[in-house]
Amino acid sequence: MSVGCSPVPMLKWIKADLHIHTVLSACADLDMSPREIINTAKLLGIGLLAITDHHAIDNVAACREVAKGTGITVLFGMEVQTREEVHLVCLFPSEDLADSFAALVAQHLPSNWLSLGAGEIQAVVTANDQVVRLDQRKLLASLDLSVEDVCGAVARHQGLTIAAHVDRPQYSLLANLGFVPPELPVAALETISDAAALHKKHPSTVGYPLLCSSDAHCLPMLNKEKYTYFYVAEDVTLSEIRMALKGEGGRKVRIEN
């Protein structure tokens, strides 16, 4: 028995979805409440979620509260729209760091808030699905920050940046910027394509880990053909995810049907 070494944690495969919207995103259905999301994830055997509303983190804590005792881990996340209209999923290791990042984002949203369209609702809710308040500012707008600025700010908040839905014809790194900018510190690319097809069409994507997330705006979207699986310690943290994306310490990631 070795002395002075930290014990090797038990690793296991965990089904994950790192891009989910709640009722705080105007484009999401009203059934995307913390209870419904966590219940659906439980039914689907998803063990790791990231809640990623547009430019807001207010509903993450409620989702984490509902997830308590279920074995499901919920990460603090946010989906950001850069100056170039590129969508980035940003994940953070703690509420404090996510809060601090959210404050920074608020400073870079347009000062002349657009109002919400008819029927659009952005609701901050409790773990009991009670509405705390309605956010009337249109949260989905481009920040006055470039993709590089956002990646840098996320790194300063000890977070991870994932380029969202890179195969979409708009709001994606590949459509808007043509190719992955050299040395952009994105931890992974979110795609629905298989690796070979993506690499053939976009050679600049070679070398980046790929993830498959739902970008769910309604409950049925959580049920997908393919999922990301992480081989990580049972007590999942963002650093476990970081290790898996880098293939360190026996941690790994794969996409499977």
Added chain:
Amino acid sequence: MLLSQIVKELTLDQLTDFHGAERTVGGVYVADLISLVMANAKQDDLWLTHQGHQNIVALASLLRLSCVVIGGGMRCQEETIRKANEEKISLFGSTLPIYELAGRLYVCGLQPSAYAEMD
């Protein structure tokens, strides 16, 4: 049409060193999505856009575009300007809306090839 003439006609702001003033502009391509430009722009085209990200330089260099004009008063990142000078790509700026810029280019005689053939 010479690039230097166009710069004068449209009173464009020079964002980088002026690389190849005597260069001929072959045509114009207007888009903000770089993927569209990759697929459609041609050598010697003037690229009219709102996009100020550094990736515009790599693409302008790859496709051998005559220059990039960033319209609508959009700001261009410092890194973009630095890279453009390195790659000898001319970048220009204008506070005019890109519709207005496109219109002026058209009046200058830079018409889509299909229309030019009709004359």
